[in-house]
Amino acid sequence: MVQPYRHEPFTDFEVEEDAKELEAALHQVEQELGQDYPLIIGGERIYTDDKITSINPNNKSEVVGTVSKANKELAEKAMKTADETFEWWRKSTPEMRADILFRAAAIVRRRKHEFNAWAIKESGKAWKEADGDVAEGIDFLEYYGRQMLEIAKGGEVNSRHNENNRFSYIPLGVGLVISPWNLLFAIMCGTAVSPMVTGNTVLLKPASNSPVIAYKFMEVMEEAGMPAGVINYIPGSGSEVGDYLVEHPNTRFVSFTGSRDVGVNIYEKAAKIQEGQKWLKRVIAEMGGKDTIVVDDEADLELASQAIVQSAFDFSGQKCSSGSRAVVHQDVYDEVLERVVEITKGLDIGDTSKKNYYMGAVIDQNAYDKIMSYMDVGKEEGRLMIGGDGDDTNGYYINPTVFADLAPDSRMQQEEIFGPVVGFTKAKNFDEAIDIANNTDYGLTGAVISNNRNHLEIAREDFHVGNLYFNRGCTAAIVGYHPFGGFDMSGTDSKAGGPDYLYNFIQGKTVSEML
Numbered sequence: 001m002v003q004p005y006r007h008e009p010f011t012d013f014e015v016e017e018d019a020k021e022l023e024a025a026l027h028q029v030e031q032e033l034g035q036d037y038p039l040i041i042g043g044e045r046i047y048t049d050d051k052i053t054s055i056n057p058n059n060k061s062e063v064v065g066t067v068s069k070a071n072k073e074l075a076e077k078a079m080k081t082a083d084e085t086f087e088w089w090r091k092s093t094p095e096m097r098a099d100i101l102f103r104a105a106a107i108v109r110r111r112k113h114e115f116n117a118w119a120i121k122e123s124g125k126a127w128k129e130a131d132g133d134v135a136e137g138i139d140f141l142e143y144y145g146r147q148m149l150e151i152a153k154g155g156e157v158n159s160r161h162n163e164n165n166r167f168s169y170i171p172l173g174v175g176l177v178i179s180p181w182n183l184l185f186a187i188m189c190g191t192a193v194s195p196m197v198t199g200n201t202v203l204l205k206p207a208s209n210s211p212v213i214a215y216k217f218m219e220v221m222e223e224a225g226m227p228a229g230v231i232n233y234i235p236g237s238g239s240e241v242g243d244y245l246v247e248h249p250n251t252r253f254v255s256f257t258g259s260r261d262v263g264v265n266i267y268e269k270a271a272k273i274q275e276g277q278k279w280l281k282r283v284i285a286e287m288g289g290k291d292t293i294v295v296d297d298e299a300d301l302e303l304a305s306q307a308i309v310q311s312a313f314d315f316s317g318q319k320c321s322s323g324s325r326a327v328v329h330q331d332v333y334d335e336v337l338e339r340v341v342e343i344t345k346g347l348d349i350g351d352t353s354k355k356n357y358y359m360g361a362v363i364d365q366n367a368y369d370k371i372m373s374y375m376d377v378g379k380e381e382g383r384l385m386i387g388g389d390g391d392d393t394n395g396y397y398i399n400p401t402v403f404a405d406l407a408p409d410s411r412m413q414q415e416e417i418f419g420p421v422v423g424f425t426k427a428k429n430f431d432e433a434i435d436i437a438n439n440t441d442y443g444l445t446g447a448v449i450s451n452n453r454n455h456l457e458i459a460r461e462d463f464h465v466g467n468l469y470f471n472r473g474c475t476a477a478i479v480g481y482h483p484f485g486g487f488d489m490s491g492t493d494s495k496a497g498g499p500d501y502l503y504n505f506i507q508g509k510t511v512s513e514m515l
């Protein structure tokens with residue numbers, strides 16, 4: 001019998017022993033940098049001449065690894081392999097599939113600091129963020145394994161006299177999983193193993209900024225007993241391999257996590273029925289956010305200020321859940337703004353692979369340029385309070401930035417910047433604050449800081465986001481505790497880490513026998 005699910009505890013790097021373990025892992029990983037990694041199709045290692053180079057955003061001269069790049073021919077080979085493997089994998093037992101996830105969780109747990117170190121090297125994130133990312137990956141393995149065992153029991157249906165009815169779930173087929181670089185371990189792992197544990201086969205296309213940790217994940221899955229061909233590792237260009245497989249007639253579903261533009265494009269392409277296609281493709285698209293923290297006049301203002309800073313600047317604001325908008329009641333606006341600026345002054349930024357800085361660099365040159373271009377927009381639309389500058393000489397460092405006095409419909413308060421930038425908007429009263437919070441195309445996360453029970457209940461009804469938090473920040477959902485996914489242009493609200501997530505990858509079958 002499996003133990004009841006509990007989320008993976010986080011490491012406290014203030015404890016010297018834990019900090020030393022991570023330093024040792026970083027040192028070990030440094031000895032392994034720059035290696036060349038193949039594709040994995042049906043268990044076969046395939047090297048190509050065309051490569052993706054993964055670099056450390058904190059130190060752009062450091063190559064984390066080079067990875068072979070799939071093209072259309074190799075994508076086709078992977079599809080064929082996944083199709084053939086599905087024919088027998090779909091009949092494998094749920095218990096066996098769940099056991100592979102439990103074993104993989106145990107392996108990652110034993111190598112947690114090593115995985116933390118790869119996450120730091122490949123994404124530039126801070127130690128606590130890397131630890132949260134790897135812990136979330138372990139949680140997905142443990143949680144989805146248990147969910148599968150529950151689902152395998154089937155649903156209860158009635159039978160009439162002389163009739164024997166059964167209702168159960170079967171997998172869908174071959175799925176394309178396209179993952180982002182920001183939660184480079186957790187989301188990649190969770191979105192790959194959820195279809196796999198439900199009996200589907202998978203084509204995994206990780207983000208081009210983070211393919212090395214995905215290769216390490218594949219090794220873990222193999223060690224845990226995953227048969228060849230069940231998850232196939234095919235890094236490649238989104239526009240070449242991604243488009244080809246999204247449109248492929250044999251693709252049964254696409255699980256995408258990433259930006260709104262790419263997600264919308266995939267949604268449209270997948271909707272078109274291709275020649276020879278026998279089904280309607282399912283699309284799970286979890287996309288961007290423009291997430292708001294509302295601060296009421298009756299509120300703990302220190303808690304509000306800490307929540308705003310943490311939600312805006314953890315992992316340099318590169319989470320879909322990041323709190324990039326603070327909407328504050330006019331009576332407490334100046335006090336909260338001043339305190340947020342003061343806390344921000346104390347944040348340190350630097351190469352997180354060398355030291356436990358609060359923040360590292362942003363992911364790449366494109367991200368750096370895009371975020372920096374918003375600094376000019378912010379200065380035109382509002383008042384720069386702190387930050388607004390960066391340095392991309394060695395890595396892509398951007399200082400945490402606060403803009404004040406932005407109009408609710410300004411570009412700064414509408415567009416996803418995906419960097420360490422938070423904008424303040426003043427509200428006349430609580431109702432107006434909720435209206436402002438709702439006036440974006442997105443609907444992912446939000447938070448309300450208030451001691452007024454009536455206001456919290458109004459927010460519960462009217463604040464239209466998939467993940468709403470009271471008296472805390474708006475990031476850091478935990479698997480099995482805070483099912484995660486957004487409304488409107490934030491996506492299909494698939495609720496990763498929730499009790500019904502696995503139903504995205506199965507279909508119900510009724511069998512009725514006359515006795």
Ligand SMILES: NC(=O)c1ccc[n+]([C@@H]2O[C@H](COP(=O)([O-])OP(=O)(O)OC[C@H]3O[C@@H](n4cnc5c(N)ncnc54)[C@H](O)[C@@H]3O)[C@@H](O)[C@H]2O)c1
Pocket residue numbers: 178179180181182183187205206207208236237238239241242243246257258259260262263265266286287288289319320321416418444485486490491
């Ligand atoms: N809602 C969520 O759960 C969630 C979680 C994490 C990140 N995000 C969002 O992801 C974005 C940041 O991640 P990103 O920069 O990796 O996003 P992205 O859209 O640029 O890339 C995501 C993935 O899509 C692939 N891709 C790109 N073009 C493609 C195409 N034409 N066809 C198929 N695949 C293609 C990329 O290679 C990558 O693997 C932000 O907008 C963030 O809000 C959302």
Ligand SMILES: N[C@@H](CCC=O)C(=O)O
Pocket residue numbers: 182183318319320321474475476477478484
């Ligand atoms: N699930 C994460 C965000 C994932 C997107 O980047 C959170 O809740 O902060």
